Amino acid sequence: MIDIDYQSRIPIYVQIVNEIEKCIIHGKLKPGDQMLSIRELASELGINPNTVKKSYAELENKNIIRSVSTKGTFITSRIEEIVQNKINQSLELIKKEVEELKMLGLNETDIMERIK
Numbered sequence: 001m002i003d004i005d006y007q008s009r010i011p012i013y014v015q016i017v018n019e020i021e022k023c024i025i026h027g028k029l030k031p032g033d034q035m036l037s038i039r040e041l042a043s044e045l046g047i048n049p050n051t052v053k054k055s056y057a058e059l060e061n062k063n064i065i066r067s068v069s070t071k072g073t074f075i076t077s078r079i080e081e082i083v084q085n086k087i088n089q090s091l092e093l094i095k096k097e098v099e100e101l102k103m104l105g106l107n108e109t110d111i112m113e114r115i116k
Contacts, residue, residue, distance in 0.1 A: 001019075001023060001028065002016060002019040002020065002023075002041075002044075002045065003019060004016070004019070004045055004047075012047060012051050013051050013052075013054040013055040013058065014055075014058075016041075016045075016051070016052065016055035017055050017058050017059055017062075020035075020055070020059060020064070020065075021064065021082060021086060024064065024075060024079055024082055025079075025082065025083055025086060029075050030075065030079075031075050031076060031077040031078075031079060032074060032075060032077070033074065033075045034072045034073065034074050035056075035065060035072065035073040035074065035075070037072065037073070038052045038053050038056060039052075056073060062082075062085075063076055063078055063081075064076060064078070064082055098111055
């Protein structure tokens with residue numbers, strides 16, 4: 001379910017966060033689904049449990065997951081917010097790239113034609 005690129009410059013904990021967000025957006029994980037324990041996921045990925053713990057802390061800070069004492073960690077019901085945040089992040093990246101293309105001499109019409 002989670003693909004990690006061990007050669008990437010992106011920290012592994014960030015890759016885990018991104019992969020879990022993708023799973024939620026694509027419906028592989030749904031509100032109320034229980035996550036693997038930190039140790040289980042670390043074992044599955046062959047990484048240090050502290051790395052998974054850092055990922056889970058980041059996801060909890062983003063209100064994507066919540067930990068329930070003695071029960072486990074679960075996906076929250078805020079999927080629409082997660083999707084909107086991802087859309088906004090993607091649009092920001094696109095805006096930056098469009099500005100870069102404009103600085104290289106393309107106008108918006110040229111950019112849109114080439115994208116199509």
